[in-house]
Structures are given as C-alpha cells and as structure tokens.
Amino acid sequence: MTVRLLVRLALAAVVTFAAASARAEEKVVNVYNWSDYIAKDTLEKFTRETGITVKYDTYGENEILDAKLMTGKSGYDVVFPSASPFFARQVKAGLYQPLDLAKIPNAKGVDKAVMDSLAKVDQGGVHALPYMMAATGIGYNVDAVAKAMPGAPVDSWRMLFDPAVVSKLKSCGVTLLDTPVEVIPAMLAYLGRDPTVQTTAELDVAMKALAPLRPDYRYLHSEKYRSDLANGDICVAQGYVGDLVQARARAREAAGHKQNIAIVIPKEGALVNIDVMAVPVDAPHPDAAMAFINFILRPDIIAEITNQTGYANAVPAALAYGDPAIRSDPAIYPPPDVKAKLFSALPPATPTFDRTRTRAWSRFRADRF
Numbered sequence: 347m348t349v350r351l352l353v354r355l356a357l358a359a360v361v362t363f364a365a366a367s368a369r370a371e372e373k374v375v376n377v378y379n380w381s382d383y384i385a386k387d388t389l390e391k392f393t394r395e396t397g398i399t400v401k402y403d404t405y406g407e408n409e410i411l412d413a414k415l416m417t418g419k420s421g422y423d424v425v426f427p428s429a430s431p432f433f434a435r436q437v438k439a440g441l442y443q444p445l446d447l448a449k450i451p452n453a454k455g456v457d458k459a460v461m462d463s464l465a466k467v468d469q470g471g472v473h474a475l476p477y478m479m480a481a482t483g484i485g486y487n488v489d490a491v492a493k494a495m496p497g498a499p500v501d502s503w504r505m506l507f508d509p510a511v512v513s514k515l516k517s518c519g520v521t522l523l524d525t526p527v528e529v530i531p532a533m534l535a536y537l538g539r540d541p542t543v544q545t546t547a548e549l550d551v552a553m554k555a556l557a558p559l560r561p562d563y564r565y566l567h568s569e570k571y572r573s574d575l576a577n578g579d580i581c582v583a584q585g586y587v588g589d590l591v592q593a594r595a596r597a598r599e600a601a602g603h604k605q606n607i608a609i610v611i612p613k614e615g616a617l618v619n620i621d622v623m624a625v626p627v628d629a630p631h632p633d634a635a636m637a638f639i640n641f642i643l644r645p646d647i648i649a650e651i652t653n654q655t656g657y658a659n660a661v662p663a664a665l666a667y668g669d670p671a672i673r674s675d676p677a678i679y680p681p682p683d684v685k686a687k688l689f690s691a692l693p694p695a696t697p698t699f700d701r702t703r704t705r706a707w708s709r710f711r712a713d714r715f
C-alpha cells in the first residue's frame with residue numbers, strides 16, 4: 347500500500363465518522379415546562395426506557411417562556427405554551443417545527459375534538475399536541491373566609507373583584523395570577539361583559555375596575571399561591587384548577603388537616619386553557635423531542651400525570667388508568683352546566699393590542715397608574 351492510499355483511506359474514515367456523529371443525536375432532551383406540572387417519576391421512567399437523559403427546567407407563566415422563545419436559541423427541545431393566545435402567536439411567528447408524527451404513534455390516541463380546536467390555531471400543520479387542560483378558577487380557605495366575611499359570595503368572581511367583598515377578605519390574603527391574559531377576562535366576566543373581546547376600550551374598562559383594588563391584593567403571582575393556600579397564609583386565590591387541586595391535597599395531607607380548601611369555577615364563567623407540547627425550530631435534539639412527546643402521550647403515563655397534578659388530559663384511553671377521585675372531581679372534569687359557561691382561550695390579539703395590554707399590566711403590577 348502506498349502512503350498516498352493510506353492517507354486517502356484515513357481521510358475517508360474521518361469523513362464517514364463525522365457524518366455518522368452528526369446524524370446520531372446526543373441522547374439528551376431539554377424540557378421547559380410549567381412548575382408542578384408532571385408526575386414524580388415520569389422523567390425517570392422515560393430515561394430508563396429510552397436511554398435519553400432529561401434536562402428539566404420550569405417556569406410559572408406563559409410570558410416567561412414567550413420571552414425566551416422570542417429571543418431565539420433557547421436551547422429547549424420541548425416546551426408547553428398555552429394554545430391561545432401564546433402558541434397561536436408563536437407558531438405564526440415561525441418559532442416551531444412541524445412534529446414528525448411518524449415518530450409519535452401515540453398522537454393517534456388524542457381526542458379528536460381537542461385536535462380540531464388546536465387545528466384552528468396551528469397554521470395548517472401539526473406543530474403541537476395537547477398536554478393538559480384546565481379552567482382558571484378560585485381556591486379559598488373555607489374557615490378563614492367564613493370568619494372574615496360570613497356569607498361571602500364564594501361561587502362568584504365577586505370574591506376577587508367586588509370592592510365590598512375584597513375589602514373584607516384582604517385581611518386573610520387575596521391574590522391574583524400574574525398575567526393579564528387570565529385576570530382581564532375574569533374581570534370582564536365579573537362585570538357581565540364578553541370576556542373574549544380584546545379591544546383597548548374593554549381593556550380600559552377592566553383596568554379601571556382593577557386599579558382601586560391593587561392595594562388590597564397581597565400579591566400577583568402564578569406559583570406562590572399553591573403552598574400559601576395550603577399553609578393558610580392566604581385565603582382566596584385566583585388559580586389554575588390543577589394547582590388548586592394540589593393545594594387542597596397538600597392541606598389535607600398536612601398534620602392535623604388545619605386548612606380546608608375549596609375550589610370553585612365561578613358562576614359567571616371562566617377561561618379554559620389547553621397547554622400543548624411543541625418543539626422550537628432550533629431545538630438541538632429534535633428526535634429526542636419526538637420520543638419525549640410520544641412517551642408523554644402514552645395512556646398510562648399521561649394518566650399518572652393527571653392523577654398527580656389535578657389537570658385533565660386529552661387522551662381518552664387514559665381514563666382507564668385514572669384515579670376515581672380525580673375522574674369524579676367536578677373542578678377537573680366540570681359537569682355540563684359548568685362546562686357550558688367555560689370560554690376557551692382568547693384569540694390572538696394584534697401585536698399593538700398585546701403591547702398595550704402588557705404595559706397596562708406592568709403599571710398595575712407596580713401600582714402606578
């Protein structure tokens with residue numbers, strides 16, 4: 347063999363090796379999900395079955411994920427935005443890649459009605475599959491509220507928005523979610539207006555009603571209320587129903603079961619969200635992302651997530667694995683009369699309206715008007 351031939355063979359080997367390693371993805375998936383939104387052993391099970399390591403970070407509100415995605419190069423492979431307005435706007439901006447359904451056979455088990463409602467915002471493709479669904483309601487401490495205001499209107503948004511009620515309850519701690527996308531429609535529903543209308547005129551109406559209440563709210567936050575409600579540190583919280591279910595369960599498990607938490611979907615109607623799983627265009631590990639989504643949609647796996655988080659899933663076959671207490675919980679699976687009053691997530695607004703709403707919310711948060 348000549349030297350030249352040897353060199354050529356060696357070069358060919360290097361090129362082949364490089365090509366193979368570019369094809370074979372690193373066995374890692376970077377997941378960015380809401381906090382307290384998965385079962386305890388889901389990630390471990392996934393790694394055990396697939397050999398793919400999960401790097402897992404959490405956030406508390408859609409706006410945080412949105413800011414990361416807009417900056418680009420988030421480094422995440424799977425993220426969980428709410429379908430509307432967040433995912434809808436993000437997919438329109440080209441932030442997600444189409445899902446490789448050949449690698450997600452469990453997608454076939456997703457409820458068709460939910461897929462149809464996602465299709466409305468999914469730009470004519472499949473860039474997302476549903477994860478969990480829930481209404482936004484109110485959690486309250488039964489005894490603390492009865493003490494602060496006997497006969498309080500516990501089935502109504504008045505608990506959070508009627509100045510006469512809030513002034514009585516503020517002593518035991520009233521809190522709101524930290525997002526205008528949830529608070530403004532709830533306020534409009536309380537005022538008897540159409541909660542889905544997104545105009546600056548309706549925004550003004552809601553913000554004007556909210557402004558004088560600002561000092562009465564203990565805080566605006568989308569995660570803290572879970573443990574504060576469970577511990578008796580606050581008495582009324584606007585919250586995502588599954589988080590309220592978790593707070594109620596923690597209170598029951600605590601020594602002496604001192605805090606009795608109740609959950610209501612207010613009679614004026616409430617927003618319901620579908621949170622989805624999506625893969626950013628620049629995801630470093632798209633194959634692992636597809637494998638992760640497929641695993642999550644397996645009926646026994648997603649059922650376990652529902653059982654532990656208190657959020658409903660969109661996989662009918664998962665019901666067979668459902669905890670009966672969860673399956674019969676009217677907060678999680680509302681009865682038809684309540685369901686009829688839920689309004690599904692807001693349509694995406696114009697960028698100008700979005701900016702106006704964000705600015706109004708920042709001023710409200712800082713108590714500057």
Ligand code: N2P
Pocket residue numbers: 380381382383428480586589619621
């Ligand atoms: C998880 C809250 C997720 C539900 N803690 C909000 N869409």
